[in-house]
Amino acid sequence: MSAELKGGITTGSCAALAAKAAALLLFRHERVDRxxxxxxxxxxxxWSVASLEQNDDSVEASIIKDAGDDPDVxxxxRIRVRVTPCQGTNIIFRAGPGVGIVTLPGLALAVGEAAINPVPRTMITAAIREVTDHGVMVTVAVDGGEELAAKTFNPKLGIEGGISIIGTSGRVRPFSAPALQQSLKCALDICVASQTTAPVFVPGNMGRAAALRAFHLKxxxxVEVSNEWGYMLEQAQAQPFTALLMLGHPGKLAKLAIGRWNTHSSQSDSAVPFVTDLARQVVQRPLADATTVEGVFMEHLTAPQRRRVADRLAEAIQRNTAETxxxxxxxxxxxxxxxxxxLGSAGNLLPWLPHPEAVSV
Structure with a gap:
């Protein structure tokens, strides 16, 4: 058995930690080192606070990012957050040096917004609200962020000037195929032990939340499969299941339609070209190039077209999975x-009893 790998924290957690430390000094005059x-x-x-500095009308705190044993750039x-009081009760987000700006449509953030993803924004807001209800401007900066961004997908996604502040759980789970597969197999064993006959495989937190919202599930x-779809589907073949639902974003699942069973970005190419070509075939008209799969659906297709393209894509994923x-x-x-x-689906969903109010776009 391989040694357990050390976990870490996301840039989103770093920003939330720094924001709270700064808010404590600014609003409560409490200087903390943790x-x-x-x-x-x-x-x-x-977590430990790396630095804390008060100015006339603001406080800046910093946290050192620790990714544990994950090979994270x-x-x-050093993640820096400056907290400045402002009128009203809103929390306003700004990009400081080393944090990118969104310049192309198709991401979860509008063009012109600081590249601080939705979950980190929620985390920062929750952290600050434990201190004050006052209006606050939060400026997030990263030392050397522009250089770090060159080693990420940000330039291809149209995020300019620095890295993105990301994370969906707040913690980093280190990437090691054997260790990850072992933990995923444990989750599948728990699913089997609960006498589940119709599991739902999802990539991660976002898929889990969507599945629980849309269907009646225990x-x-x-079961979260991360990027290990091939491994987990192979494991599932040996289990006494009567049905299996695969639920997730097409940016990941579209890769299964073309036989990429490990969907990690280091192991498989982007699904954007495949999804774009499929969409052009379905709607039978030219489509502008998009930087993300989300952009193909949300920027270039009408609502009825989204459903048609998503259904066709789901059918392709279903067909190739069943054959493999x-x-x-x-x-x-x-x-x-x-x-x-x-967005769309393929197959019989009755084993999971969809909620009547589940949103379809």
Missing amino acids: VEIPLPDGSRLT THGA TQQV FPACWQPQVVLINLKGDI
Whole structure:
């Protein structure tokens, strides 16, 4: 058995930690060297504050990013957050040096916005609200962020000037194929032990939340597979399942239609060209190039076209999965957008009893 790998924290957690430390000094005159924040799953995280500096009308705090044993380009980076009071009660986000600006449509943030993703924004807001209800401007900066961004996908996504502040859980799970597969197999074993006959495979937190919102499910019924779709589908073949649902964003799942069973960006190319070509075939008209799969759907297609393209894509994913992993269960597919709303599907979804109010776009 391989040694357990050390986990770490996301840039989103770093920003939330720094924001709370700064807010404590600014609004409560409390200077702390360790700070605690809530995480999206309800747990809490305590971390050391690297620096804390007060100016006339603001406070800046910094946190050193620790990615644990994960090969993260931002490991060791200093994440700085300046908190400044402002009128009203809103929390306003700004990009400081080293944090990118969104310049192209198709991402979860509008063009012109600081590249601070939705979950980190929620985390920062929750951390500050534990201190004050006052209006606050939050400026996030990263030392050397522009150089770090050149080692990421940001330039291809049209995010200019620095890195993105990201993370969906607040914690970094180190990437090691054997260790990851072992933990995923444990989750599948728990699913089987709960006498589940119709599991739902999702890539991660976003898929889990969407699945639980859209369908009547037991907690153990939803199994996170990360990027290891090939490994987990192979494992599922040996289990006494009668049905299996694959649910996730087409940016990941579209790769399965072309036989890329590890969907990690280091192991498979972008699905944008394949999805764009499929969309052009379905709508039978030229489509402008997009930088992301989300952009193909949300920027270039009408609502009816989205459904037609998503259904066709889901069918392609279903067909290739069934051919590659023949089993007694027929894989069913549901595709969602970044908000967790259903884009399209393929197959019989009755084993999971969809909620009547589930959103479809």
